[in-house]
Amino acid sequence: MDIPGELLLSKVQALSDLELACLLCLIADQHFIVEASATALNHVEQELKLISTGIFGLSCSTLECHKQTTVDDFGNGLLETESSDSYFTASKESTRLDLHLSANKARSPGRRSVRSPMSPPESRQIANLVILKNLDQAPHQVQVQTLELIRGRRIFTRTTVHVAPKPFLLIALLPEDHIGSMNRHLIDHFFISHRHGPADELPNLEELGERSPTLSSMSTKKIEPKQSVFSREDLETLSQLESSVRMSSDVRCYVHNIVVFLRMHRAVSSGITAAATRHVNVLSRALAPLHGLNYVTPSLVSLAARKIYTHRIVLTTPEGDRSIQWGSSIDAVRELLDGVTARDVIDEILETVEVPL
Known part of the structure; x- marks a missing residue:
């Protein structure tokens, strides 16, 4: 490539x-x-x-x-x-037709006005x-x-x-x-x-x-x-390069581990969807040509994860924490989850998941 x-x-x-x-x-x-x-x-x-x-x-x-x-x-x-140069506003044939219809209308003042069958669409x-x-x-x-x-x-x-x-x-x-x-x-x-x-x-x-x-x-x-x-050619070139970027099996496994750890995090209620996983792969590939690479690195995956999951993650409430089912104090859980944001969760996961060499 x-x-x-x-x-x-x-x-x-x-x-x-x-x-x-x-x-x-x-x-x-x-x-x-x-x-x-x-x-x-x-x-x-x-x-x-x-x-x-x-x-x-x-x-x-x-x-x-x-x-x-x-x-x-x-x-x-x-x-x-x-557009001022659209077919129905700038066409010479349309102008001649308007003049012809106007002349006929002037010669027949008693006729009922009929909408032209060639009225322009949107x-x-x-x-x-x-x-x-x-x-x-x-x-x-x-x-x-x-x-x-x-x-x-x-x-x-x-x-x-x-x-x-x-x-x-x-x-x-x-x-x-x-x-x-x-x-x-x-x-x-x-x-x-x-x-x-x-x-x-x-x-x-x-x-x-x-x-x-x-x-x-x-x-x-x-x-x-x-x-x-x-230019349009520049965008097409970058799109073609994105479609040709390679992702190794180790990096794919890294993406999979990030997804699993996010779904299992106690502060996450939902939002780690299949569409989000596809978007992580797409963004990782789109970032590679901008860095002069034809393959995906773990650092590009971590960057993509921060941009993909921040708006998707739905944080759980203290009442919805899984540990409540096993007798945890709701006050302790509320204190633990207080102030936790989606960005905090992503940063914690990226620090926890082992990065491939």
Whole structure:
């Protein structure tokens, strides 16, 4: 397998954490969650838009969800602004037909207006990168529609069926510690999660100098043609390299042990799913070409585990601890589990599981 050239690797090494998360999901054809403080959500949203346009040259659409968001709002919020050079708005034949119909209408003022059989269908399409802000607040029906979009890569509206383009990336932008309020099946279909801390930089937004963006509840952005940092060919090259990465039997066993230890941890109630295991394998392979490797190392697996399981793990309650069945004091168990987070569990497991040489 060919290793990506120095120019491509230099592009990767210059990426910020958010840009790298987007790149990994585009390579693996997956989607991810971004957590940020409530005061930083607007800034992170603007940064993601700039990443979409400037780094990858992709169209971008944003939908701010709330309890009153309807399925129709969801469907319309995913679509790009209608292109000015679409067939039905720019075609010369269409223009001539309109002129011809207008002339006939002028000659027959008494005739009833009849809708043209060539009325244009919905010409907009789903944006390449979709940001769903505050998805945790959306009604159950909207979250189910999001799940169907991820699984089936299409949505149904009142007038047509919209198929997701390629590449397609869906990002759930949430306040910190709000993931648990989302549908569990939907959470399991998000590839990775990334937490943007107060000290983390927003290089594209800082370069643009827009530190106080004013955002509408629903907005779409039409992308003007420009030179992006990563071309479509670059993404295709990295995707091909990811599919050719090797994983040894020892590393596969290491992944299996991590999964078993996580499922058996006393603080874990659920969340260690088969889909999560598949995502660990995919992310480990996607990381390898970015490090100039054509095989998976244990360090890449541990990095993947931290990104894959953090948003999936459901912590148990003191009443649900297995040792309660054998006479343990619930107060002692409550004290033991107090303050334990999903990140603590993952770190403990990675320190416990033996790493292959």
